[in-house]
Amino acid sequence: MEEERAKVPLWRLFLLSASTGALDLGYAVEGAYIIPFMVASGLSLTLSTVLITLSPIMGLLFQGFIGAVSDKCTCSWGRRRPFIVLFSLTAVLGFGPLPYCYYIDTFSLKLIVIVVCVFLLDFSCGLLMLPTRAYLLDVVPVSQSKTGNFIISVAVGVGAALGFGLGAVDWSVVTSTSISIEHQSQIVFGLTSVVFIMAMICTILSVKEQNPSVLEAHIKSTGATSVPEQETAFNEKRSEDAEKQTLMSDKPKKKCLPGSDKICKTFAESTIGVLKFAYYMSYDMWFVWLMSVFAFASDFSFVYGFTTFVGLAVYKGDSSSPEGSESYDLYTKGVRMGSLGLAIATVCCSVMSLILDYITRWIRLKTVLLIAIAAFVCALCLLMYCRELYQVYILAAMYGPFFGTILTVPFAIIPMYQKTNKLFRKEWTNKPPLVEGVAVATMNTALLTGQIIASLVIGPVVDAMGDVNYFMLIPCLFGSLSFLISLPFTFPAIKSE
Numbered sequence: 001m002e003e004e005r006a007k008v009p010l011w012r013l014f015l016l017s018a019s020t021g022a023l024d025l026g027y028a029v030e031g032a033y034i035i036p037f038m039v040a041s042g043l044s045l046t047l048s049t050v051l052i053t054l055s056p057i058m059g060l061l062f063q064g065f066i067g068a069v070s071d072k073c074t075c076s077w078g079r080r081r082p083f084i085v086l087f088s089l090t091a092v093l094g095f096g097p098l099p100y101c102y103y104i105d106t107f108s109l110k111l112i113v114i115v116v117c118v119f120l121l122d123f124s125c126g127l128l129m130l131p132t133r134a135y136l137l138d139v140v141p142v143s144q145s146k147t148g149n150f151i152i153s154v155a156v157g158v159g160a161a162l163g164f165g166l167g168a169v170d171w172s173v174v175t176s177t178s179i180s181i182e183h184q185s186q187i188v189f190g191l192t193s194v195v196f197i198m199a200m201i202c203t204i205l206s207v208k209e210q211n212p213s214v215l216e217a218h219i220k221s222t223g224a225t226s227v228p229e230q231e232t233a234f235n236e237k238r239s240e241d242a243e244k245q246t247l248m249s250d251k252p253k254k255k256c257l258p259g260s261d262k263i264c265k266t267f268a269e270s271t272i273g274v275l276k277f278a279y280y281m282s283y284d285m286w287f288v289w290l291m292s293v294f295a296f297a298s299d300f301s302f303v304y305g306f307t308t309f310v311g312l313a314v315y316k317g318d319s320s321s322p323e324g325s326e327s328y329d330l331y332t333k334g335v336r337m338g339s340l341g342l343a344i345a346t347v348c349c350s351v352m353s354l355i356l357d358y359i360t361r362w363i364r365l366k367t368v369l370l371i372a373i374a375a376f377v378c379a380l381c382l383l384m385y386c387r388e389l390y391q392v393y394i395l396a397a398m399y400g401p402f403f404g405t406i407l408t409v410p411f412a413i414i415p416m417y418q419k420t421n422k423l424f425r426k427e428w429t430n431k432p433p434l435v436e437g438v439a440v441a442t443m444n445t446a447l448l449t450g451q452i453i454a455s456l457v458i459g460p461v462v463d464a465m466g467d468v469n470y471f472m473l474i475p476c477l478f479g480s481l482s483f484l485i486s487l488p489f490t491f492p493a494i495k496s497e
Contacts, residue, residue: 008140008207010151015206016139017152019084020132021159022199023125026091028163028346029192030125031303032339033185034118036311039319041102041110049304049459051115055122056448056455061271063130063448067441068270070131078209080135087128088200092193094121099185126448132203133411133440139207142415149412150356153404157350159195160403164346166191167307167339184336270438274445277438282425285417287489288410289446291482295373295406296450298478301458302380302399305471307338313468314387337389341396348400356408366490369409373483376402380476384469402479410446414439454478 008016038048066083073079098117104110136148171187281289311317317331352372359368379398386392417423423439454474462470 006141007144008148010147012206013136013140013148013151014155015202016136016148017132017155018199018202018206019088019128020152021155021162022088022196023091023128023132023159024156025159025163025195026095026121026125026192027303028160028342029095029167029188030118030122031300032164032167032307032335032342033188035304035308036319036335037099037102037185038114038118041114042107043111043114044459044463045308046459046463049455052118052122052304053452053455054115055119056126056451058119059123059126060445060448060452062127062267063274063441063445065267065270066127066130067134067438068273069266070134071438072266077204080131080138081204081209083131084128084135084203085200087124087131088196091121091124091128092196094118094124095189095193095196099189126444126451129447130440130444133444135203135207135209137415137440138209142419145415146360146412149408150354152411153352153356153408154350154354156407157346157348157352157400157404160346161343161350162195163192164339164341164343168336168343170336184332273438274442277442280424280426281442282417282422284422284489287485288413289443291485291489292406292410292443292446293449293453294478294482294485295402296447297453297457298376298450298475298482299403299406300451300454301478302472302475303342304454305458305462305474306342306396307335309383309468309471310334310338310341310389310392313471314389314392341393342399344393345396345399346403348397349404350400352401352404356404365409365412366486369405370483370486372401372405373479373486377476377479377483380472380479383472384476406482410443411440414443450478 034052035045035048038051039045043051070079070083073082075082094117098114098121101110101113101117104113133152136152137145140148166188167184171184278286278289308319311319311331311334315330315334315337316327317329317334318325318327319331321328321331356368375398379395383392383395386395414423418439458471458474461474462468
């Protein structure tokens with residue numbers, strides 16, 4: 001019920017978005033270093049990019065399951081925070097050991113350990129976005145959801161800029177270590193693990209979630225779709241009373257998560273729930289989903305290939321040369337300078353996200369989206385012909401507004417469509433009372449699908465064609481498709497309070 005929703009202070013929204021910033025720091029480090037690291041470890045470009053698809057495929061399968069389990073979680077922490085802790089810690093388990101896989105002598109064992117670590121970090125980053133986005137939808141009113149998503153985009157830009165910035169630093173000068181990719185990655189991945197822990201703490205302390213048992217009782221009694229935490233004495237008292245009743249009850253406590261006997265059932269039900277959501281989803285929402293798929297395919301293919309593109313095309317380096325050779329050093333420097341270019345671009349993303357809330361008061365959100373996509377596509381076209389570093393940096397800066405916009409729009413319009421009854425194209429009589437988790441999970445599948453497409457296409461195509469320009473041509477084509485798909489759907493207007 002909207003009248004019961006209290007606005008969340010902006011500083012708490014910034015704390016809440018910390019985990020989102022951390023996961024995009026992880027994505028940035030992954031984009032800048034994973035492919036070069038895997039190639040330096042002896043894997044081909046095709047094998048490196050194809051292996052990355054394992055985690056988004058699994059993430060795609062488990063999106064609905066995590067969303068459903070999160071919606072039904074009865075942990076005293078709340079519904080979302082336990083999963084934020086879980087996926088933050090598993091991401092650390094992936095980032096921490098990964099750079100030391102280089103020293104494993106047996107190639108098959110090295111390959112297995114690298115795949116496991118990359119799977120953990122990428123799978124965790126992909127799924128961490130789900131509870132964080134749903135957490136935001138749970139605790140803010142609809143009128144504040146757009147602002148909340150813009151703040152998350154700011155955190156995303158800051159996190160990505162920090163991640164790419166870490167990749168741009170010549171750590172051999174700072175720590176007197178080797179200039180090689182494997183030594184650089186040890187420092188970068190270690191710092192990333194520390195940031196994940198700190199961001200997790202900030203997020204779980206940001207906004208207290210309402211006790212799920214009280215929330216469920218309120219929903220059943222009022223028929224409301226969601227009730228965020230209220231910082232009022234009434235709700236505090238109601239939560240305390242519910243907890244006392246639970247402690248005094250002779251009945252066994254409910255488990256926070258489903259037992260092993262119900263996991264398969266929950267997985268099946270959640271998958272069916274996502275499919276049902278997709279079936280009932282409005283045509284506008286379908287266009288938004290398809291737009292997001294190709295936008296994220298453009299995003300991931302650009303990030304995966306940009307640092308390698310700079311190392312090979314701009315600096316004329318060679319990743320296959322022996323360590324210490326001039327061509328290898330040029331390639332390594334190009335990777336670092338490519339990371340710096342992406343850091344500059346993501347700073348632009350943060351700036352864009354800061355002012356986007358104000359821009360959309362004068363310009364329609366859809367118009368901003370179309371301009372951002374079109375500018376990025378044009379920049380990619382020009383990048384194929386530019387070989388000067390300053391030219392590459394200027395054009396790569398267009399990635400920032402594009403990145404911030406595609407991260408904001410799909411999730412910001414969920415509560416807008418829900419409030420204006422445009423979320424579904426037909427009446428869903430048996431829909432779950434809490435659809436936020438399923439909605440975010442469904443939209444999050446667009447990100448994972450885009451990542452899968454990018455990973456399967458960019459490595460094999462570049463290897464087959466033998467032309468580094470395909471590192472820019474492929475995201476350009478995906479971005480063009482995203483632009484065309486963006487044309488049909490409309491955005492509802494929600495007045496800000």
